[in-house]
Amino acid sequence: MATLEVPCRYCSQTKSVRKHGTGANKAQRYCCLNCRKSFQLDYTYNAYHPGVKEQIVDMVMNNAGLRDTARVLKVGFNTVLRTLKNSNRGK
Template sequence: MASVSISCPSCSATDGVVRNGKSIAGHQRYLCSHCRKTWQLQFTYTASQPGTHQKIIDMAMNGVGCRATARIMGVGLNTILRHLKNSGRSR
């Protein structure tokens, strides 16, 4: 049986990674026993992909409207508004 080494995206550990069920879409979920983070290898929700928040902020700073940003990125308008609203709190 082939073994695939999966590393934790948070702490980069490979020895404490175990399978942790499946998502609603049927993708395998993983759990890191060191940092207790869970993740899945295939993203199905576009707004949660790494870098999405920064793209939304960059588009807003360049004058692109909220509805146009949502249409271009393929996410909902409420997602765009939530990211913009929470961007001031993360400083």
């Protein structure tokens, strides 16, 4: 049996990651026993990928429009608004 070492998305530990059921579209979800967070390796929606939220804040801070950002990153307009509202730099 092949073992797949999955690093945790949040704390990057490999030993504490266990399988945790399946998400939408039957994608395998993983749970980290160290930081008690769950995640997937592959998401259908672009905004759930790691780093996209930071990219939204960066683009808007560099004078890209809100709708431009949503179009380029292929995320919803309300996702852009919510990300800025929840980030400290969007105030």
